[in-house]
Amino acid sequence: MSIGDYIRESQVWKSIFRHPAPVDRRNRVVVMLTNFFLHLHPVSVKQQGIALSYTWCMGGITFFLFLVETITGVLLMFYYRPTLQFAFNDILALRDVTTLGIMREIHRWGAHSMVITVWLHMYRVFLTGSYKPPREFNWVIGVLLLVLTLLLSFTGYLLPWDQLAIWAITVGSNMARATPFLGYEGPGALLLNVGGFDLITSGSDARFLLLGGRFVGEGTLNRFYILHCVAIPLVVALLIAIHFWRVRKDGGISQPL
Amino acid sequence: MLEHHPDLTAAVIYGLGWAYLLMFVMNAFWVKRSYDVDGNCHMFGQAIPMASFWALYAAVLGMVSIAHLTGSDNPQSFLIRMPDAIKDAFNAASDPRTFFALSTIGFIVVIWAREFLVTPTMGWILLNLSCLYLTLSMTDYDFRQIVTKPDNVPIVGMLFIVGFFTWLSFNRAVENDRRVAAGQPIREREKNEKVLVWPDLVYSELICMVALTAFLIAWGIVLQAPLEEPASGAKTPNPSKAPWYFLGLQEMLVYFDPWMAGVVLPSMILVGLMAIPYIDFNKLGNGYYTFKERPFAIITFMFGFLPLWVAMIVLGTFLRGPNWNFFGPYEYWDVHKLELLNNVNLSEWFWLDVMQRPLPVAPANSEWYVQFGYILLRESVGILVTLAYLFLLPPVMAATIFRSFFQKMGFIRFMVLANLMLFMASLPLKMVLRWAINLKYIVSIPEYFLNL
Numbered sequence: 087m088s089i090g091d092y093i094r095e096s097q098v099w100k101s102i103f104r105h106p107a108p109v110d111r112r113n114r115v116v117v118m119l120t121n122f123f124l125h126l127h128p129v130s131v132k133q134q135g136i137a138l139s140y141t142w143c144m145g146g147i148t149f150f151l152f153l154v155e156t157i158t159g160v161l162l163m164f165y166y167r168p169t170l171q172f173a174f175n176d177i178l179a180l181r182d183v184t185t186l187g188i189m190r191e192i193h194r195w196g197a198h199s200m201v202i203t204v205w206l207h208m209y210r211v212f213l214t215g216s217y218k219p220p221r222e223f224n225w226v227i228g229v230l231l232l233v234l235t236l237l238l239s240f241t242g243y244l245l246p247w248d249q250l251a252i253w254a255i256t257v258g259s260n261m262a263r264a265t266p267f268l269g270y271e272g273p274g275a276l277l278l279n280v281g282g283f284d285l286i287t288s289g290s291d292a293r294f295l296l297l298g299g300r301f302v303g304e305g306t307l308n309r310f311y312i313l314h315c316v317a318i319p320l321v322v323a324l325l326i327a328i329h330f331w332r333v334r335k336d337g338g339i340s341q342p343l
Numbered sequence: 344m345l346e347h348h349p350d351l352t353a354a355v356i357y358g359l360g361w362a363y364l365l366m367f368v369m370n371a372f373w374v375k376r377s378y379d380v381d382g383n384c385h386m387f388g389q390a391i392p393m394a395s396f397w398a399l400y401a402a403v404l405g406m407v408s409i410a411h412l413t414g415s416d417n418p419q420s421f422l423i424r425m426p427d428a429i430k431d432a433f434n435a436a437s438d439p440r441t442f443f444a445l446s447t448i449g450f451i452v453v454i455w456a457r458e459f460l461v462t463p464t465m466g467w468i469l470l471n472l473s474c475l476y477l478t479l480s481m482t483d484y485d486f487r488q489i490v491t492k493p494d495n496v497p498i499v500g501m502l503f504i505v506g507f508f509t510w511l512s513f514n515r516a517v518e519n520d521r522r523v524a525a526g527q528p529i530r531e532r533e534k535n536e537k538v539l540v541w542p543d544l545v546y547s548e549l550i551c552m553v554a555l556t557a558f559l560i561a562w563g564i565v566l567q568a569p570l571e572e573p574a575s576g577a578k579t580p581n582p583s584k585a586p587w588y589f590l591g592l593q594e595m596l597v598y599f600d601p602w603m604a605g606v607v608l609p610s611m612i613l614v615g616l617m618a619i620p621y622i623d624f625n626k627l628g629n630g631y632y633t634f635k636e637r638p639f640a641i642i643t644f645m646f647g648f649l650p651l652w653v654a655m656i657v658l659g660t661f662l663r664g665p666n667w668n669f670f671g672p673y674e675y676w677d678v679h680k681l682e683l684l685n686n687v688n689l690s691e692w693f694w695l696d697v698m699q700r701p702l703p704v705a706p707a708n709s710e711w712y713v714q715f716g717y718i719l720l721r722e723s724v725g726i727l728v729t730l731a732y733l734f735l736l737p738p739v740m741a742a743t744i745f746r747s748f749f750q751k752m753g754f755i756r757f758m759v760l761a762n763l764m765l766f767m768a769s770l771p772l773k774m775v776l777r778w779a780i781n782l783k784y785i786v787s788i789p790e791y792f793l794n795l
């Protein structure tokens with residue numbers, strides 16, 4: 087008996103996989119149904135639905151990049167401390183001394199790529215008219231995922247705490263100052279006052295809420311760190327789950343009717 | 344800056360040698376393909392395979408590559424570089440107007456000449472042209488500076504990818520349209536058997552994952568993630584730029600105040616995107632590529648994505664320098680470059696130039712409602728124009744060019760569509776007004792932070 091067969095016949099292997107190797111038709115069906123990771127997929131699909139030139143595989147690549155970001159991100163969290171004292175130096179150390187500091191590179195380039203692939207995925211979904219009934223709502227979920235992907239990238243941009251980071255976030259968040267009614271320099275903000283007392287000031291407006299301060303500072307770093315590492319990823323994971331579930335429930339990848 | 348910035352260094356020449364080598368290899372494969380499928384052309388009374396022209400081109404690339412790989416010892420006198428005349432022409436021709444005009448014209452050409460552009464040969468020619476443009480431009484110091492900034496590299500990649508997929512989608516759409524016209528089944532309906540996910544899908548996913556992982560690791564090794572000086576709230580860099588994917592929005596700040604550019608318009612983009620499935624009443628084109636069956640939807644979406652989003656990002660990233668001034672791709676980012684701004688508000692133009700009298704100003708110490716009235720009077724023209732734009736145009740649209748839309752969509756859907764389109768059009772409109780008549784604000788009420 088070859089080693090491979092020996093392993094595949096062992097009790098441990100069989101307890102994990104619960105079915106013989108997927109070499110015949112029956113077991114190729116069974117593997118899709120009994121494997122947790124594979125059961126996201128249907129058992130069989132139409133050829134065109136998985137043709138690369140049709141889907142460009144962009145949704146799948148986006149999802150894969152999300153996984154890459156999760157894994158490299160968790161590894162980075164072991165090294166990075168989100169405080170004014172440590173943040174910059176920890177990133178510097180990742181570059182200069184930390185073994186596998188390349189995780190930062192992979193994380194950053196993966197993030198840029200994810201922004202691009204999510205746009206392309208949307209582009210392809212639009213161009214194939216796949217948002218049309220019955221998939222309207224999955225498109226809406228997709229738009230939410232698009233926003234959250236951009237916000238993930240945006241909140242992460244601050245964490246290295248270098249000049250590039252804080253000024254990009256400053257520029258990007260300055261607009262919140264001008265939110266109608268809710269920003270202290272926004273149209274209508276002056277109307278929100280009670281007995282001559284302004285409700286919306288630079289210390290209580292939309293931008294303050296976002297930054298946790300009047301300018302990008304320690305409070306912002308903490309806020310963005312938590313948004314970036316915990317809050318947004320959780321929401322994205324949930325929405326991706328719904329997104330995939332809907333792809334299946336809406337009849338699989340779109341087809342000519 | 345006083346230090347000397349050489350256009351060419353030994354390292355650059357050597358690197359470009361590898362780039363040309365890559366292009367040589369790509370084209371060598373293309374020669375083979377061309378030999379197999381392209382056939383002959385007739386010249387000088389003889390049949391000459393089309394492939395021979397590609398072979399000639401590939402040979403030139405090969406020689407250029409060798410020249411680069413071996414000729415890097417005296418960079419100053421190296422001959423292959425972007426000619427100054429071309430650089431000057433690009434610099435001179437590039438300002439936001441030309442840039443926007445060209446990207447719009449390019450967009451129209453793509454739509455109009457799509458049947459011509461989507462052949463594989465044309466696609467290959469376009470790819471080669473862009474590669475040549477990029478490699479040649481790399482011989483310029485300022486161009487190289489901005490394009491090889493680590494965070495800008497993905498944008499260059501994105502341009503190629505977006506271009507490729509736009510080409511691919513048109514290729515498929517044109518083919519399907521042709522088939523429909525000839526009464527044949529569209530491509531997505533052919534060879535569309537059910538297959539098992541294991542192995543057909545699972546294996547391609549696996550290959551894709553492995554390839555992507557390798558790609559990301561290679562990218563991480565070749566290009567270091569940027570880290571500038573430690574943050575300092577006192578030293579504002581000039582220019583200060585938002586992350587690259589928001590530079591389209593930052594560019595809008597030139598034409599709109601922050602509350603519009605940063606809050607209202609982005610929200611409208613999102614609302615508009617979410618509304619698409621509910622306002623697109625066209626049932627055709629669901630689940631396959633086509634252009635002719637839904638031209639309005641495709642043109643509108645592509646116009647929003649290509650000239651208004653991607654091209655604006657390019658503009659904001661590569662062509663906006665200190666003080667958000669415009670710089671040509673080969674131009675030095677001079678902090679002292681002056682751009683005269685003498686933009687006027689609609690109200691100033693109306694009262695000062697047309698009516699020949701000063702702007703109406705409320706008497707000092709008057710009650711707030713008197714002040715308010717005077718502001719309304721001062722801005723009356725702009726307010727009327729805005730109201731007409733938002734409330735008069737949609738019915739006019741419904742009654743004229745969009746008549747059939749209105750009939751099919753019903754009142755609410757049509758109003759949503761019309762307003763979304765008007766918001767989308769407001770950006771190019773404001774740009775054109777700024778360039779044509781130096782218009783600053785249509786409505787300008789700084790008293791309430793309300794400028795339009």
Ligand code: HEM
Nearest residue numbers: 141145146148149208216224225228229231232338339340
């Ligand atoms: C984190 C972001 C996203 C992930 C991971 C994701 C993932 C996926 C995957 C794997 C599919 C299967 C088909 C394919 O690969 O093309 C899919 C389909 C779909 N996605 Fe997304 N997506 C994301 C964002 C979006 C966005 C931004 C939109 C649109 C605004 C969108 C709309 C859709 C729709 C309508 C479908 C069904 C398409 C069809 O049946 O052909 N998704 N998505």
